[in-house]
Amino acid sequence: MTLSVSESGVSAEVVAAVDVNTIANEVYRHNFPDTPLWAKSIEGISLKELDSLSFDMILMSPPCQPFTRIGLQGDVSDPRTKSFLYVLEILPRLQKTPGYILLENVKGFESSEARNKMIRTLEDCGYIYQEFLLSPPCLGVPNSRLRYFLIAKLRMQPFSFQTSNTILEVFPCSDTSGRGASSRARSLGGTLQVTADPRRPVRPAQGGDGAYLYKLETAEQLERKRLQDSDSSVQTLQDFLEEKVEISRYLLPPKSLIRYAWILDIVTPTCRRSTCFTKGYGHYVEGTGSILQAAADVEMSSVYNSLETLSDEEKLAALSTLKLRYFTPREIANLHGFPSVFGFPDKITTKQQYRLLGNSLNVRIVAKLIALLLQPPQNAT
Incomplete structure (x- = not known):
């Protein structure tokens, strides 16, 4: 996420990075020694601590295990959604409502109860939003990594494109990175499916x-x-x-x-x-x-x-x-x-x-979404 902020060209300061994974935190410190890193769970951060940051944007990748198609799909009943649900619970209580939100997760999140809770919270807090299912080939990158994304901003700051209540599979036309209808088909590339016992040879x-x-x-x-x-x-x-x-x-x-x-x-x-590289x-x-x-x-x-x-x-x-x-x-x-x-x-x-x-994400896709999120309407002065 931090690399994507830099790649987007947006002038921003990361006021806090939060993760509980020890190895991930070591890598983060190695690359961003000057960024405040909080090695703790999100739900362990108090409202007072969050208010003290006075942040303008939340970039988050909640744990994906509750939503993966090969997992148990426990959704909101899975303990690993606790941190995400805490963010939704605390968002309306912040002294300063952040102007921008970006979320990334696996395909499958779009049909979850966690997603529905998020949408209800965003609407109650006065956000407008757009959902996406995007994969790197839509930016010319030869790797299938289909992921769910959401970008949201407070209603008084309209997007530079017309939002839709459907999930977009390409970048909006106002973003020059869009590659037209062909991108839609490319973004849906999947992983090779096994149809028989891999140990048993078959005649070509x-x-x-x-x-x-x-x-x-x-x-x-x-x-x-x-x-x-x-x-x-x-x-x-x-x-x-x-x-x-x-x-x-x-x-x-x-x-x-x-x-x-x-x-x-x-x-x-x-x-x-x-095909998509996994952990x-x-x-x-x-x-x-x-x-x-x-x-x-x-x-x-x-x-x-x-x-x-x-x-x-x-x-x-x-x-x-x-x-x-x-x-x-x-x-x-x-x-x-x-x-x-x-x-x-x-x-x-x-x-x-x-x-x-x-367990990571595509920096270029998130960078494009951050730029799109902060891009002012064309008629703005």
């Missing part, structure tokens, strides 16, 4: 246009990938890769190659897509993010078409020729829009870096 099936399905995917999924890779408004992955990588540190281990070969989402540097990336394989093929001179289809008749040892040898590796933490940070000046303290392990990045 022919898809549309003579293309072959080398892994456990449908013809529809293959076509979606083809369309994503042909979208020239999105950059290629090579624009986000490090020039020098110690590949041996990031190669998939043999056990993972054998077990998960059929469900890996493999991309090359010339691809214009990658389990680098530790788990299934559904945690794309894998990069580092061997540019090896044809993936020829390798996969040969696997069915091979022993495990032979399969491993064949798959190893692709040099399949994890994206580095720096490369994921690049895809998330983190500037080159952002870094991790030396004592933060690679696994910890992956966990933090998997």
